[in-house]
Amino acid sequence: MFFIKKILFIPRLPFLWLIRLYQHTLSPDHGPLKNVFPHGYCRFYPTCSEYSYQVIKKQGLLIGLLKSFWRILRCNPWNAGGVDLP
Numbered sequence: 001m002f003f004i005k006k007i008l009f010i011p012r013l014p015f016l017w018l019i020r021l022y023q024h025t026l027s028p029d030h031g032p033l034k035n036v037f038p039h040g041y042c043r044f045y046p047t048c049s050e051y052s053y054q055v056i057k058k059q060g061l062l063i064g065l066l067k068s069f070w071r072i073l074r075c076n077p078w079n080a081g082g083v084d085l086p
Contacts, residue, residue: 012061019053043081048072051084 023030027049028041042048048071056064071084 012056012064015056015061015065016053019049019056023049023053043075043079044071045081045083048075 025031026033027047028034028037029047030049044051046054048068051071052064052068055067058064059067075081
Protein backbone atom coordinates (compact mmCIF):
# COMPACT_ATOMS: atom_id res chain seq x y z
CA MET A 1 0.00 0.00 0.00
CA PHE A 2 2.83 2.41 0.85
CA PHE A 3 4.46 1.69 -2.52
CA ILE A 4 1.23 2.57 -4.38
CA LYS A 5 1.02 5.93 -2.60
CA LYS A 6 4.62 6.68 -3.60
CA ILE A 7 3.85 5.90 -7.25
CA LEU A 8 0.74 8.11 -7.21
CA PHE A 9 2.82 10.97 -5.77
CA ILE A 10 5.23 11.04 -8.75
CA PRO A 11 2.97 13.01 -11.18
CA ARG A 12 2.72 15.81 -8.61
CA LEU A 13 6.45 16.37 -8.39
CA PRO A 14 6.94 18.47 -11.55
CA PHE A 15 4.10 20.78 -10.54
CA LEU A 16 5.42 21.13 -7.00
CA TRP A 17 8.88 21.84 -8.35
CA LEU A 18 7.53 24.53 -10.73
CA ILE A 19 5.66 26.22 -7.89
CA ARG A 20 8.82 26.34 -5.76
CA LEU A 21 10.79 27.67 -8.74
CA TYR A 22 8.22 30.44 -9.19
CA GLN A 23 8.33 31.28 -5.48
CA HIS A 24 12.12 31.61 -5.46
CA THR A 25 12.37 33.68 -8.65
CA LEU A 26 9.27 35.70 -9.63
CA SER A 27 6.95 35.77 -6.64
CA PRO A 28 6.45 39.21 -5.05
CA ASP A 29 5.74 37.52 -1.70
CA HIS A 30 8.50 34.88 -1.58
CA GLY A 31 11.19 35.80 -4.10
CA PRO A 32 13.70 38.61 -4.43
CA LEU A 33 10.87 41.18 -4.69
CA LYS A 34 9.59 40.52 -1.17
CA ASN A 35 11.59 43.49 0.12
CA VAL A 36 9.66 45.78 -2.25
CA PHE A 37 6.38 44.69 -0.60
CA PRO A 38 7.24 44.43 3.12
CA HIS A 39 3.62 43.75 4.17
CA GLY A 40 3.03 41.22 1.44
CA TYR A 41 1.34 41.45 -1.90
CA CYS A 42 -1.22 38.66 -1.76
CA ARG A 43 -4.63 39.34 -0.24
CA PHE A 44 -5.02 35.74 0.89
CA TYR A 45 -3.26 33.70 3.55
CA PRO A 46 -1.46 31.49 2.67
CA THR A 47 -0.39 33.09 -0.59
CA CYS A 48 -1.82 31.63 -3.79
CA SER A 49 1.40 29.83 -4.68
CA GLU A 50 1.79 28.34 -1.20
CA TYR A 51 -1.88 27.31 -1.17
CA SER A 52 -1.43 25.62 -4.55
CA TYR A 53 1.66 23.80 -3.30
CA GLN A 54 -0.11 22.56 -0.17
CA VAL A 55 -3.33 21.49 -1.86
CA ILE A 56 -1.56 19.62 -4.70
CA LYS A 57 0.69 17.86 -2.20
CA LYS A 58 -2.17 16.98 0.13
CA GLN A 59 -5.11 16.21 -2.16
CA GLY A 60 -3.54 15.15 -5.43
CA LEU A 61 -2.90 16.68 -8.80
CA LEU A 62 -6.42 16.87 -10.26
CA ILE A 63 -8.22 18.27 -7.23
CA GLY A 64 -5.23 20.44 -6.39
CA LEU A 65 -5.14 22.06 -9.82
CA LEU A 66 -8.89 22.70 -9.74
CA LYS A 67 -8.75 24.30 -6.29
CA SER A 68 -5.69 26.33 -7.26
CA PHE A 69 -7.41 27.59 -10.40
CA TRP A 70 -10.49 28.57 -8.36
CA ARG A 71 -8.30 30.40 -5.87
CA ILE A 72 -6.51 32.36 -8.61
CA LEU A 73 -9.87 33.31 -10.14
CA ARG A 74 -10.96 34.76 -6.80
CA CYS A 75 -7.83 36.91 -6.57
CA ASN A 76 -9.21 40.19 -7.85
CA PRO A 77 -9.86 43.70 -6.52
CA TRP A 78 -13.50 42.89 -5.66
CA ASN A 79 -12.63 40.04 -3.29
CA ALA A 80 -11.67 40.87 0.29
CA GLY A 81 -9.31 37.89 0.56
CA GLY A 82 -8.89 36.05 3.82
CA VAL A 83 -7.66 32.73 5.12
CA ASP A 84 -8.04 29.57 3.06
CA LEU A 85 -6.94 26.21 4.32
CA PRO A 86 -6.18 23.41 1.85
